[in-house]
Amino acid sequence: MITQERYRTTVKELLANGSIKMAIGYRLGSTPDRRRPLFIRTSEEADQLVLDSTCMTNLSGYLVTEGLLSDEKKVGIFLRPEGIRSINILAAEYQLNADQIVIFGFDSTGRDVRPLDGRNVGEFSKLLNEIKEHPLQIVKEPLHWRIEKMNAKERFDFWQEEFSRCIKCYACRQACPMCYCRRCIVDSNQPQWINTSSHTLGNFEWNIVRAFHLSGRCVQCGNCDRACPVNIPLRLINQRMANEVLDGFDHFAGLSPTQEPVLASFKKDDTETFIL
Amino acid sequence: MTRILFSDKLDNCVAKWRSAGLTVIGPVQEEAISRYAAVEKGTDLSFGTVLPDRSLKELFFPQTEPMTSYTIKKNEIETTDFTPPQGKRIIFGTRACDASGLAIDDPLFGWDYKDEFWFQRRNESVIVTIACTKSDDFCMCTSLKLAPDSTKGADVLLRPIVKNKGWIVEELTERGREAFAIISEYLLESPEPAIPTVIVPEKFNLDTCVAWLQNPENFDSKFWKEISMRCIGCASCTYLCPTCHCFDIQDEGDTYSGIRRKNWDSCSFALFTMHTSGHNPRSTQSARWRQRIMHKFNYFPGKFSVNSCSGCGRCSRQCPVDMGITETLQEISKL
Known part of the structure; x- marks a missing residue:
């Protein structure tokens, strides 16, 4: 509650003195356990701000809404560490100017929520590097262990079964801060790269393409997984890909606004020869 | 006296319907989600959820459906039309909102062009609605002037009886009567009272x-x-x-x-x-x-x-x- 009250005051001050034109945060949702995104432009709206451990959604995707940042004014946003990494990636991929983003950082342990020091992405550099070196020990879920024990054929069957539920609503894409493409590959029909149909092949194509496109860019905020209306465990795919990229390239996405995108850059001394 | 279908007879009913050539479909709780799906036994059905995660529409209007295949040769074009899968089916345990959804979409699919994929499935399906005895924060049928025991789109309405021991049977259409005639030996006359349907507050005017x-x-x-x-x-x-x-x-x-x-x-x-x-x-x-x-x-x-x-x-x-x-x-x- 103290964190929430302090942040309400801060947002009001920054709005009043013109430092920011808007803050993106959370408010109460339609049931006691739900929170929904809030766009704060006035002091009254700031009073609706809620900040507690149930505020999970990574809101950074709203920053790339067409036109929001084009007036060069600053926008504040409530972010967990994963969300701060998203800002770095969006900046590194030239989707926004990190200096325009005022960060209201927070994190939580159990039900306790605490503020994170800093306002600009640069000020979180130490924290993010610490997270890279000492990643939170995610308690591996039973499903994770089940998949670990599978051979390639069993894994393929498992994912085929999971993807069979996909209805191609693209909630995973729309909820993902990294899916900012103005025209997604599935929306391109000249040529039609990917089947639009939601059948076995079409669902496989979509989910695999997305997994690869997010490799080295996903911060595991969990937005896609929470958004999926048919409960496909997308988190497991993206976690696995992030681990592969970390192991193979020592790349931890979103450390700084100038970090080179791992799969969109090359080094002359790369030991792999096939691509050069 | 009312006619009751006791839940311990559901397995027999499912077997009976199946041997009469009907595919039996109903609410199923899978590991990840709940939905309406075909079952082999009555015990595979799950009536515990407020309503399945996925709606009934996909059994009539699937997310993807082949219509025609084509082969273009030098001087001719060959096409083969697909038809919707044939076969009678009984959908046991739909929610009133889902059954109403079908009735709402009927005029749309039959307006300027009669959509054979929709109507063949509609004509071959018996819809058995179970009145709701519980709801959640998101239910809003009453705001739409419908009800947890609405008969819209249904061929049979079932009302749960106390201790969830079964359902009072109200046949609404000829199609419903025919389907329940198949299992008439399992319908018993009994004075069991129905559990009151849930009261869903009106959320807007x-x-x-x-x-x-x-x-x-x-x-x-x-x-x-x-x-x-x-x-x-x-x-x-x-x-x-x-x-x-x-x-x-x-x-x-x-x-x-x-x-x-x-x-x-x-x-x-x-x-x-x-x-x-x-x-x-x-x-x-x-x-x-x-x-x-x-x-x-x-x-x-x-x-x-x-x-x-x-x-x-x-x-x-x-x-x-x-x-x-x-x-x-x-x-x-x-x-």
Whole structure:
């Protein structure tokens, strides 16, 4: 509650003195356990701000809404560490100017929520590097262990079964801060790269393409997984890909606004020869 | 005296229906989600959930369906039409909102062109609705002037009896009577009282909302932008909706051979209205959300005299950003 009250005051001050034109945060949702995104432009709206451990959604995707940042004014946003990494990636991929983003950082342990020091992405550099070196020990879920024990054929069957539920609503894409493409590959029909149909092949194509496109860019905020209306465990795919990229390239996405995108850059001394 | 189907006889009924050639479908709780699916035994059915995650519509209007295959040769084009799978089926344990959804969409699919894929399945399906005895925060059938025991779209209505020992049977149509004649030996005369249907509070005044939507001045209201600011533009609300019916026809294959398919499409997507020129008449998410609400409560009733919403609440229940029809209409009632 103290964190929430302090942040309400801060947002009001920054709005009043013109430092920011808007803050993106959370408010109460339609049931006691739900929170929904809030766009704060006035002091009254700031009073609706809620900040507690149930505020999970990574809101950074709203920053790339067409036109929001084009007036060069600053926008504040409530972010967990994963969300701060998203800002770095969006900046590194030239989707926004990190200096325009005022960060209201927070994190939580159990039900306790605490503020994170800093306002600009640069000020979180130490924290993010610490997270890279000492990643939170995610308690591996039973499903994770089940998949670990599978051979390639069993894994393929498992994912085929999971993807069979996909209805191609693209909630995973729309909820993902990294899916900012103005025209997604599935929306391109000249040529039609990917089947639009939601059948076995079409669902496989979509989910695999997305997994690869997010490799080295996903911060595991969990937005896609929470958004999926048919409960496909997308988190497991993206976690696995992030681990592969970390192991193979020592790349931890979103450390700084100038970090080179791992799969969109090359080094002359790369030991792999096939691509050069 | 009322006729009761006791739940311990459900296995026998399912076997009986199956041996009479009917596919038995009902609510099933799978590991990840609940949905309506074919079962082999009565015990595979799950009546514990308020309503399945996925709606009944996909059994009549699947997310993807082949229509025609084509092969283009030098001097001829060969086509083969697909027909919907044949076979009678009984859908046991639909919710009233889901069954109503089918009845709402009937005029749409039969309006200027009779959609054989829809109507063949409709004609071959017996819909057995079970009245709801529980609801959740998102249920809103009563706001749509429907009810937890609405008979709309149903061939048989079942009312649960105390201790969930079974259901009171009310046959509503000839098709329903025929299906229950098959299992008549398991229907017992008994004076068991029904559990009262759940009371679903009314969440908004529909007439007030419809009047506001019908006023042309409100088409350009600032309200649309405000209410939809957080909409991320996914299609989960439309795809889980029991009445949303938009589809796209796509050819899959190459110049020489392929399959023409009918696929779900959604007004939430920018691509839905994108012109070849690049111009998009619904270029913003607020315009798209306005379309969804206007279509359901203004345009559709204008054409078919029924709202295109049965109050299941899935749009709000599943929305990644906690939006939905309920909130929008509640806000409209306050304007």
